[in-house]
Amino acid sequence: MIMRKIWLTAALFLLLVLAACSSASPDQNSAGADLPAGDPMECTLSSVFPAPTELTVAKLPEVTGSDWSRGPEDARLMLVEYSDFQCPYCAIAGRSLQAFEAAHSDQVRVVYRYFPLPSHDKAPLSAQAAEAAGLQGKFWEMHDLLFxxxxxxxxTAMTPADFETWVADQADAIGLDREKFMADLKSDALVSKVEKAYGSALSSDLNSTPSLFIFVDGQLTFLPADQIPYDAQTLELLLTLSDLQAREYNACPPTVVDPAREYSATLQTTKGDITLRLYADKAPLAVNSFVFLAQQGWFDNVSWHRVLPDFVAQTGDPSGSGFGGPGYEFKNEVSDSLKFDREGLLAMANSGADTNGSQFFITYGPATNLDGGYTIFGEVTAGMDVVKKLTPRDPSKAGELPEGDKILSVTIEVK
Structure with missing residues (x-):
């Protein structure tokens, strides 16, 4: 299991290798379907996300109607942010979360909680300004304006006195009743509310801003200690993987392959067909998982997300991110008789020994550096020219990637 605190850091690093990341056990079968009957193959359950944390363990107060939030209550992702308006990193996070929520307004909810640090001279007063605007129904307008x-x-460069004058002018600009706003700004009620918010943050053992708690489908999945970045790319990845999590299996696949029989597969792709011979006798676990997933439609419309000419073409992750898997992992099956000595070899991708899932790759040539670390479970018997036509994509490089070619469907034949 991948440790919580290194989840995303490790995942980003593993884009550079033949990786397929995963961690804790899921709760539902793929698409809600029942698994076929049969003895299960040997595997370990392993979800794309860490196991959820109870609110009491995290010392996190429940989100209620008294919280400032925007986005649907049943959002796929809920981001609970403890923040300080005067904190520079909070300003960056605030703008990032605002844009992300706006882009996914039907799937993302942002909850803002005050954590005004004593080292910032206008932190409490700016929180009170947002609260005063909230009393007139414009908390988020003031939140966005301040950030x-x-x-x-x-x-942030002003004195507290100059800030009071400035924020009063801003209250006018966003249509607030200036007189009421100024009366509320330093009222005992608002001063007390912001002080209590600060105390609550300390009771949650927080010591820095911004501190971000991330819920996936209603479950607390990441804590501030996990240090998940709040940039758009990371947040988009979390949303994408939350969709994949709903498809994960909660049991090891049944045995659907007989090692004494011969198996082949045809990958129908957007560039043409690729025919594979599967080594059921040498890698029964890998072939069994591949055949099972193919029969379940797991690979249908899945992108070749990583295509590196002269090295490998990699696919098998329905999220297209390179981090997804089927909800289980199985052991490496390394044979002394099989080496990465030529093009057209079919092998499992992994993020370390015995972490095979659904991702696989085809070699473009010899790759002896992979010997002993990856399971070879087949070879291309026809369509290597199609493999060579796949659109090159390197997720480790900066910039926008071209759209990847796709596997349309997979047909399995048995003799």
Missing amino acids: EEANWDAW
Whole structure:
């Protein structure tokens, strides 16, 4: 199992190798379907996300109607942010979360909680300004205004007295009743509320801002200690993987392969057909998993997400991110008689010994550096020219990637 604190860091690193990441056990079968009858193959359950944490263990107060939030209550992702308006990293996070929520307004909920640090002279007052705007139904307008880059650069350089004048003008600009806003700004009620929010953050053992708690499908999945980045790319990845998690299996696949028989597969792709001979006698676990997933439609419309000419073409992750798997892992099956000595070899991708899932690759040539670390479970018997036509894609490189070619369907033949 991958440790919680290194989940994303390790995942990003593993983009550079033949990786398929995973961690804790899921709760449902793929697409809600029952598994076929048969003795299960040997495997370990392993989800794309860590096991959820109870709120009491995390010392996190439950999200209620008294919290400031935007986005649906049944959002796929809920981001609970403890933040300080005067904190520079909070400003970056605030703008990032605002844009992400706006882009996925039907799937993402952002909850904002005050954590005004004593080292920032206007942190409590700016929180009170947001709260005063909230009393007139415009918390988020003030939140966005305070974090807007040009505004933030200006007001954080002011004295507290100058900030009061400035924020009163901003209250006018967003249509607030200025007199009521100024009366509420430093009222005992708002001062007390912000102080209590600070105390609550300390009771949750928080010591820095921003501190982000991430819920996936209603379950607390990541804690501030996990240090999940709040950039758009990472948040998009989490949302993508949350969709894949719903397809994961919660049991090891049944045995559907007889090692004494001969198996072949045809990958129908957007560039043409690729025919594979499967080594059921030498790698029965890998072939069994591959055949099972193919029969379940797991590979249908899946992208060749990593195509490196002269090295490998990799696929098998329905999320297209390179981090997804079927909810289980199985052992390596390394044979002394099989080496990465030519093009057209079919092998399992992994993120370390015995972490094979659904991702696999085809070699473009000899790759002796892979010997002993990856399970070879077949070879291309026809269509290597199609493999060579696949659109090159290197997820480890910066910039926008071209759209990947896809596996349309997989047909299994048995003799």
